[in-house]
Amino acid sequence: xxxxxxxxxxxxxxxxxxxxxxxxxxxxxxxxxxxxxxxxxxxxxxxxxxxxxxxxxxxxxxxxxxxxxxxxxxxxxxxxxxxxxxxxxxxxxxxxxxxxxxxxxxxxxxxxxxxxxxxxxxxxxxxxxxxxxxxxxxxxxxxxxxxxxxxxxxxxxxxxxxxxxxxxxxxxxxxxxxxxxxxxxxxxxxxxxxxxxxxxxxxxxxxxxxxxxxxxxxxxxxxxxxxxxxxxxxxxxxxxxxxxxxxxxxxxxxxxxxxxxxxxxxxxxxxxxxxxxxxxxxxxxxxxxxxxxxxxxxxxxxxxxxxxxxxxxxxxxxxxxxxxxxxxxxxxxxxxxxxxxxxxxxxxxxxxxxxxxxxxxxxxxxxxxxxxxxxxxxxxxxxxxxxxxxxxxxxxxxxxxxxxxxxxxxxxxxxxxxxxxxxxxxxxxxxxxxxxxxxxxxxxxxxxxxxxxxxxxxxxxxxxxxxxxxxxxxxxxxxxxxxxxxxxxxxxxxxxxxxxxxxxxxxxxxxxxxxxxxxxxxxxxxxxxxxxxxxxxxxxxxxxxxxxxxxxxxxxxxxxxxxxxxxxxxxxxx
Numbered sequence: 001x002x003x004x005x006x007x008x009x010x011x012x013x014x015x016x017x018x019x020x021x022x023x024x025x026x027x028x029x030x031x032x033x034x035x036x037x038x039x040x041x042x043x044x045x046x047x048x049x050x051x052x053x054x055x056x057x058x059x060x061x062x063x064x065x066x067x068x069x070x071x072x073x074x075x076x077x078x079x080x081x082x083x084x085x086x087x088x089x090x091x092x093x094x095x096x097x098x099x100x101x102x103x104x105x106x107x108x109x110x111x112x113x114x115x116x117x118x119x120x121x122x123x124x125x126x127x128x129x130x131x132x133x134x135x136x137x138x139x140x141x142x143x144x145x146x147x148x149x150x151x152x153x154x155x156x157x158x159x160x161x162x163x164x165x166x167x168x169x170x171x172x173x174x175x176x177x178x179x180x181x182x183x184x185x186x187x188x189x190x191x192x193x194x195x196x197x198x199x200x201x202x203x204x205x206x207x208x209x210x211x212x213x214x215x216x217x218x219x220x221x222x223x224x225x226x227x228x229x230x231x232x233x234x235x236x237x238x239x240x241x242x243x244x245x246x247x248x249x250x251x252x253x254x255x256x257x258x259x260x261x262x263x264x265x266x267x268x269x270x271x272x273x274x275x276x277x278x279x280x281x282x283x284x285x286x287x288x289x290x291x292x293x294x295x296x297x298x299x300x301x302x303x304x305x306x307x308x309x310x311x312x313x314x315x316x317x318x319x320x321x322x323x324x325x326x327x328x329x330x331x332x333x334x335x336x337x338x339x340x341x342x343x344x345x346x347x348x349x350x351x352x353x354x355x356x357x358x359x360x361x362x363x364x365x366x367x368x369x370x371x372x373x374x375x376x377x378x379x380x381x382x383x384x385x386x387x388x389x390x391x392x393x394x395x396x397x398x399x400x401x402x403x404x405x406x407x408x409x410x411x412x413x414x415x416x417x418x419x420x421x422x423x424x425x426x427x428x429x430x431x432x433x434x435x436x437x438x439x440x441x442x443x444x445x446x447x448x449x450x451x452x453x454x455x456x457x458x459x460x461x462x463x464x465x466x467x468x469x470x471x472x473x474x475x476x477x478x479x480x481x482x483x484x485x486x487x488x489x490x491x492x493x494x495x496x497x498x499x500x501x502x503x504x505x506x507x508x509x510x511x512x513x514x515x516x517x518x519x520x521x522x523x524x525x526x527x528x529x530x531x532x533x534x535x536x537x538x539x540x541x542x543x544x545x546x547x548x549x550x551x552x553x554x555x556x557x558x559x560x561x562x563x564x565x566x567x568x569x570x571x572x573x574x
Contacts, residue, residue, distance in 0.1 A: 003055045008032040117182040127274040131160045137175045143168025152268045154197040154237045159270040171260035178249045193277040195241035200267040202234045209258040210245050228387035235316040244277050286363040288331035294354050323392045332357045333394045364393040381413040404565040416554020425550045427533045434571045435528035440564035450553035460509040466519035491535045
């Protein structure tokens with residue numbers, strides 16, 4: 001092929017590679033190799049010329065090669081098994097705008113026309129869909145149907161009903177015009193939040209996605225980004241929010257926000273929205289909005305309609321979930337009778353305001369790390385679930401917490417404090433006090449864990465207050481307990497099995513397992529205890545309560561392949 005005044009040979013090859021995570025990728029590579037004298041070795045060579053990229057694209061297209069669209073142009077120098085140098089004296093690149101329509105066959109058309117971003121309302125929401133009128137941007141997946149209905153609604157007079165077919169799942173789609181949302185002004189990727197009110201007749205979960213696609217085959221394949229997961233409780237309108245996402249304003253692509261039910265269920269959706277979001281540090285940590293307490297239906301006033309909503313939330317949530325803010329008015333992220341009493345007094349004029357809980361609470365969704373600056377306490381939860389409220393935790397200012405998990409393979413949470421190893425946090429000064437309701441459908445372990453430093457030696461300890469092990473995870477401990485291998489000690493009138501681990505001839509870890517464990521033959525139990533840490537650690541022969549200091553201490557919960565909860569009403573170890 002002659003391009004300009006130079007003859008080129010055209011080639012193509014198939015490039016196969018591998019990404020950092022082990023997944024493969026492949027794509028075709030096209031080559032134009034000039035027929036000219038080779039560079040002379042061990043001497044200086046001077047090159048100059050003009051490369052018309054468009055002519056090479058024409059040549060490849062005429063040779064029947066399948067082209068995409070031009071993404072970037074790069075000038076490069078490659079050398080192999082050699083020493084050498086290269087000096088680029090000058091280079092100029094420019095585009096001839098007259099050739100904009102040159103490859104119309106391969107041109108990617110923008111699916112949306114440019115326009116200024118939509119303004120944010122007083123509530124901070126940029127996009128709001130209340131389904132009072134038809135909207136060509138909303139719809140459903142092919143396995144279901146969508147229609148506006150007056151049968152159920154949260155605000156206004158109607159909602160969108162997604163009806164599932166005989167096969168497949170039901171899903172709500174909102175087609176997102178990227179021009180509707182603002183770009184970041186500081187060069188970072190803009191962050192957004194989406195949410196809605198959803199009603200279903202049975203408990204179900206919704207996976208929320210950002211779907212990226214294009215109608216033209218020559219663009220890269222479609223992509224799906226998981227935003228989060230939310231539980232929808234039967235019989236009440238659930239406020240689904242805190243779903244954060246970001247995306248590049250790639251105007252050649254299309255985007256959809258998708259709410260997909262994990263079972264064949266019909267549902268109603270109302271008040272869908274997209275708003276700007278805060279920083280990543282704010283993700284999945286929710287505080288109670290004190291200014292909106294009592295306004296459960298979000299209409300800006302507190303009246304009898306909110307009382308009706310509170311009663312419904314109370315009736316549908318009783319006994320099913322510990323963490324439920326559907327009828328919460330005092331900021332503890334629980335729906336109970338006290339919320340109804342407080343709201344009733346306010347609506348009837350008996351009280352001038354709705355008092356907030358004195359023990360400020362924070363709601364964590366999915367995996368999280370939360371640090372309480374008031375008392376240097378930290379809370380960590382791990383379940384391999386990001387922004388997923390099948391794992392929810394209430395952490396309170398005083399260190400108590402309520403943890404709840406559903407269908408989790410490997411769950412761990414812990415409320416703990418770490419201390420300066422040079423501070424005088426003597427073991428004899430640590431009084432442990434706790435009471436909690438515990439439940440699990442399968443393996444669970446609840447224990448106090450920490451470490452003690454004496455001179456230059458550290459001793460770890462675990463005090464297991466309730467545990468149930470059916471699987472292989474701790475079968476060796478179960479066998480040792482059943483065989484009587486561990487010795488028995490008595491602390492405050494309670495018997496414990498004790499196991500000592502040694503390293504270099506010295507005790508490195510102490511383990512205690514309560515003999516009268518109430519969890520052994522039940523799916524739920526109540527535990528409580530009070531003791532001084534020295535009552536246990538004096539069992540260690542090298543321990544001296546006058547000089548041994550605590551470096552870390554915390555209460556932990558571990559569970560495997562289960563649903564469950566741990567509700568610590570009291571917890572102190574300082």
